[in-house]
Amino acid sequence: MFITLEGPEGSGKSTHGRRLARWLQREGCRVLFTREPGGTILGRRLRRMLLDRRSGRIDPFVELCLYEASRALLVRRVIRPALKAGKVVLLDRFQDSTWVYQGWAGGTDLKLIEAIGRASTGGLEPRLTLLLDLPARRGLARVRHPNRMEAKPLSFHERVRKGYLHLSRRQPGRFRVIRADRPIEQVQQEIRKAVRRVLR
Amino acid sequence: MFITLEGPEGSGKSTHGRRLARWLQREGCRVLFTREPGGTILGRRLRRMLLDRRSGRIDPFVELCLYEASRALLVRRVIRPALKAGKVVLLDRFQDSTWVYQGWAGGTDLKLIEAIGRASTGGLEPRLTLLLDLPARRGLARVRHPNRMEAKPLSFHERVRKGYLHLSRRQPGRFRVIRADRPIEQVQQEIRKAVRRVLR
Numbered sequence: 001m002f003i004t005l006e007g008p009e010g011s012g013k014s015t016h017g018r019r020l021a022r023w024l025q026r027e028g029c030r031v032l033f034t035r036e037p038g039g040t041i042l043g044r045r046l047r048r049m050l051l052d053r054r055s056g057r058i059d060p061f062v063e064l065c066l067y068e069a070s071r072a073l074l075v076r077r078v079i080r081p082a083l084k085a086g087k088v089v090l091l092d093r094f095q096d097s098t099w100v101y102q103g104w105a106g107g108t109d110l111k112l113i114e115a116i117g118r119a120s121t122g123g124l125e126p127r128l129t130l131l132l133d134l135p136a137r138r139g140l141a142r143v144r145h146p147n148r149m150e151a152k153p154l155s156f157h158e159r160v161r162k163g164y165l166h167l168s169r170r171q172p173g174r175f176r177v178i179r180a181d182r183p184i185e186q187v188q189q190e191i192r193k194a195v196r197r198v199l200r
Numbered sequence: 201m202f203i204t205l206e207g208p209e210g211s212g213k214s215t216h217g218r219r220l221a222r223w224l225q226r227e228g229c230r231v232l233f234t235r236e237p238g239g240t241i242l243g244r245r246l247r248r249m250l251l252d253r254r255s256g257r258i259d260p261f262v263e264l265c266l267y268e269a270s271r272a273l274l275v276r277r278v279i280r281p282a283l284k285a286g287k288v289v290l291l292d293r294f295q296d297s298t299w300v301y302q303g304w305a306g307g308t309d310l311k312l313i314e315a316i317g318r319a320s321t322g323g324l325e326p327r328l329t330l331l332l333d334l335p336a337r338r339g340l341a342r343v344r345h346p347n348r349m350e351a352k353p354l355s356f357h358e359r360v361r362k363g364y365l366h367l368s369r370r371q372p373g374r375f376r377v378i379r380a381d382r383p384i385e386q387v388q389q390e391i392r393k394a395v396r397r398v399l400r
Contacts, residue, residue: 069269072259
């Protein structure tokens, strides 16, 4: 069972991911919760390059390559073995983030992103993608110390949100859109309901 | 005028590149000589990741992504501006290396590599590619402290050589194959002759 969390900056993916992981454990599941980029030594190094504001301007195509490198490693070394061992894998960001941030909002060719994505993921697709949706401005207002991606202009983050909503309409079977500008408990309850449905 | 040096490990690309650059300067050219991966801050960091033996096993697809990221930066920040300023750009490895090392020898899909390569280079092609060719075993014997790529098995390096020769037959107008298992002076003279021809 492979579940991903997606959404614009400040939508609460990590908070809700942590809570969801703890709840799943209480329900008796073995859970692996990790995030992208990261999860491997090389992935963490790439994460620092990508998110450190001192890296300065990095072209979306370069970002694309670094994210896909980190993803390919994570899939092969961490996700596949965990799924094979029967764990629920909960991932904070996956290929949809790249499609939206570097493609839809960043301007890199979407067909190229999809081709590279098929190679990096080896065709692995989440059973469920929880899209935590809220207006870009409200999400950014929650971010205290913006990293390199979060520090991009508001117009970029508005395109990110639109890209996600576009994707979710294209693949309604996989996506579950959850309004994230509500009290944490309410959002978490809706998340658990969606997860319970696919776990059955 | 954009010229690349290609060839298996130990074929003498950097030695001949340096000599060729000095000769071109004596002939009155303004020259930029650099190498891949590298040439930018992020590129040098990626170089360390890719070539450091302590990085351990890195899948060819992951290598592909990191090389293409480094290449895209180098093309945009270094090569294009230098060409625009009228310099002769001399580059130790370029897209052909990726096609051969990660594709032909490494097993990553060649069509995917070509698609990513078109994006990373923005369609920039060398006017001349000097392929320093020699048997893999003889090249490796020249390497004192093998890095992560050089430390791969002999069979890998034999596939690398064959891949290069295949490419050179596919694009005879761009490639000039130079037998590199001869005295340095002789190889360098043949290199200069090939370069003089395209500079005219």
